[in-house]
Amino acid sequence: MEFSEVVQRRFSVKSYDPDKTISDAELKEFFDEVVLSPSSFNLQHWTFIAVRESDIKRQLKEAAWGQAQMEDCSVAVLVCGKLDAYQDAPEIYKEAPGAIQEKVLPLIQNFYGDNHQLQRDEAIRSASLAAMTMMYGAVDRGWGACPMIGFDPEAVTKILKLTPNLIPVMFIVLGHQKNAPRPRSYRHPVQDVVRLNTLDGPGLNGA
Numbered sequence: 496m497e498f499s500e501v502v503q504r505r506f507s508v509k510s511y512d513p514d515k516t517i518s519d520a521e522l523k524e525f526f527d528e529v530v531l532s533p534s535s536f537n538l539q540h541w542t543f544i545a546v547r548e549s550d551i552k553r554q555l556k557e558a559a560w561g562q563a564q565m566e567d568c569s570v571a572v573l574v575c576g577k578l579d580a581y582q583d584a585p586e587i588y589k590e591a592p593g594a595i596q597e598k599v600l601p602l603i604q605n606f607y608g609d610n611h612q613l614q615r616d617e618a619i620r621s622a623s624l625a626a627m628t629m630m631y632g633a634v635d636r637g638w639g640a641c642p643m644i645g646f647d648p649e650a651v652t653k654i655l656k657l658t659p660n661l662i663p664v665m666f667i668v669l670g671h672q673k674n675a676p677r678p679r680s681y682r683h684p685v686q687d688v689v690r691l692n693t694l695d696g697p698g699l700n701g702a
């Protein structure tokens with residue numbers, strides 16, 4: 496599928512056929528692409544928890560204020576942000592030339608080490624970029640996907656047994672769409688949201 500078609504076709508799918516499944520092999524191929532998403536210093540501040548088991552999905556639905564897509568989807572994926580991803584730098588850079596390691600490793604440590612706000616911001620940024628790759632990857636495979644933050648993070652942390660270094664960023668539920676696509680929802684005009692050069696510059700109108 497052409498990329499622009501993928502973009503045009505993507506919308507948040509809210510109703511899924513609960514009898515359809517996505518196999519481990521399909522998920523593996525999917526995530527092989529998702530992990531190609533960009534991240535600051537290539538720290539890959541993400542962990543994905545792919546839930547297919549009905550009983551756990553049911554608990555997640557309760558934690559998501561009864562939103563049906565959490566249970567009816569084939570796989571509910573919690574995209575977690577990894578707060579301590581900077582500590583993986585030695586592993587990530589182990590094959591880099593010595594001169595690069597000597598420069599980058601202390602830089603990463605100084606940048607993130609004591610800055611909890613930055614650790615959190617970065618985890619959310621990188622995990623969100625991976626989530627976007629997931630949504631486009633889903634469309635490309637003919638699956639539906641819906642991003643979700645409508646849930647109780649503490650309950651989800653407990654159900655999915657998250658460790659303190661992981662924060663729930665959003666769910667991406669994946670599955671086979673049941674109903675016809677909805678009409679495209681409202682978007683602000685491009686010329687209102689794209690300003691040229693400075694915020695008080697003209698809006699982009701393409702003319």
Ligand SMILES: Cc1cc2nc3c(=O)[nH]c(=O)nc-3n(C[C@H](O)[C@H](O)[C@H](O)COP(=O)(O)O)c2cc1C
Pocket residue numbers: 505506507508509562641642643644645646665680
């Ligand atoms: C971070 C995020 C959280 C969202 N949370 C939910 C959610 O909990 N439940 C839901 O039905 N839709 C959720 N959505 C979907 C939005 O409602 C949807 O993206 C928006 O209305 C635009 O529609 P579209 O995605 O179909 O183009 C979420 C979207 C984003 C990006």
